Amino acid sequence: MRRAVGFQDFSDAEFGFMSELKAEHRRVPAGADLFQQDDAPTHVFTAFSGWAYRYRLFGDGRRQILGVVLPGELVGVPGAAFGRHAYAVRAATEAEFCALSLARLPALLREQEGLSMRLLWLSSHEQRMVERLAISLGRCTAEETLAAFSVDLRERLLRRGMTEEGGLSFAFPLGQAEVADHLGMTIVHLNRVLRKLEQQKILVVRRGRMEILDLDRLRKLSCLHEPADMVPQPLL
Amino acid sequence: MRRAVGFQDFSDAEFGFMSELKAEHRRVPAGADLFQQDDAPTHVFTAFSGWAYRYRLFGDGRRQILGVVLPGELVGVPGAAFGRHAYAVRAATEAEFCALSLARLPALLREQEGLSMRLLWLSSHEQRMVERLAISLGRCTAEETLAAFSVDLRERLLRRGMTEEGGLSFAFPLGQAEVADHLGMTIVHLNRVLRKLEQQKILVVRRGRMEILDLDRLRKLSCLHEPADMVPQPLL
């Protein structure tokens, strides 16, 4: 199964189908939403450029950010399966998405059996990331959670060639409000933890950039030291 | 897509394939593991009877239970996709599973295109449950988390006909240690919250049984009041 899903390139026929589907290309300005929670889905999206995040809003204003969406990742599949999105997607920077029409998706899956494997693969990958988040939120301290987040993020950016300085420095367009809502803490407390890690010369997060000063110590702090799955990113 | 995935019965041909695959049937005694975290997967499993849960263990003994596995649910797909299980599955009661051999899965998916849709559907469903957990853990109080857990669980059991008293009472084979490790709190604190809800005549959890005394108030307490997806359970 692994062989069949993640490790091969598109066939020409598949590529033709993909191009046909990719007709719609959406540009979302920073701070705007690609879709809202509880919307009825019309498309499945692949992130193409920029940063975005999936989040769910409570009636009383609380927000949980479920994950950061980076180029190449798929968004909206569970919504498509159930007829209602459980989360919204917001662009953190200006971002572009490829939209695959839901109406044509079933036929496509029937005809291109490799694609459904790819979908399953991407879906599994996303599930793992949410599980890692749940583990952090449920059983880790704020410091451990932050360490795990930055190590994970660094690895994902590294695979995409979106880092500098040997993968230890990269653009980071999220504010502390977003990170706090992702890691389940208040801005105030996140800020204190950030200051602490900066004083210990482990991690610096500043206006639009994250720099890892001591990856080893950061890894040791993290509550999820298992090696992340080293897998090629199947572009959809 | 929704129509194509969750709302139709098996065709005869599909059913034939399924029976062929279901050859291996495993019985796991209470407290034993179906597989361990970091194992290389050999099968994908469908829960057939009994209660089980997916969990991840830390080196220092901390444990996060990622979800309860009920009959009809699929387990082990992300592991199959990545070649390594990220969590273990433990039977809470004696439990039976149907094992689908990974070796034969790719061929099956190629030949029975409806099955991959089903897999995707089940995978999406599981992702939603983990997301709900992450939302609870990240942004809810202990009381809200417990309320959301019991309401969700009740709904899942109701759909399976595993409840009594109009769906307000059901067998609950998990101990407080398991619930605490699922909801990200200490046994001690969980116990206090349980006692509080019992005093308010909202929820009673006792040796092997859960009784919802006031579903309305429980729902209001819950941080996830959206209606859960009302969807038929596609048996695999």
Add this chain to the structure above:
DNA sequence: CGCGTTCTTGAGATCAGTCAAATCAAGTGG
């Protein structure tokens, strides 16, 4: 009945949240 496990309760410590204000960065208009 005896014993281990699970549940329950209390007291004190700690982590993280709240409230409030000061600081800092970046943009705007004069």
Add this chain to the structure above:
DNA sequence: CCACTTGATTTGACTGATCTCAAGAACGCG
């Protein structure tokens, strides 16, 4: 270039939720 505005970050003092440690009570099993 400078006052002013606005939003993000940082800090302090205090509060509250949750954890830790510890012990007692209840249950289930042989």
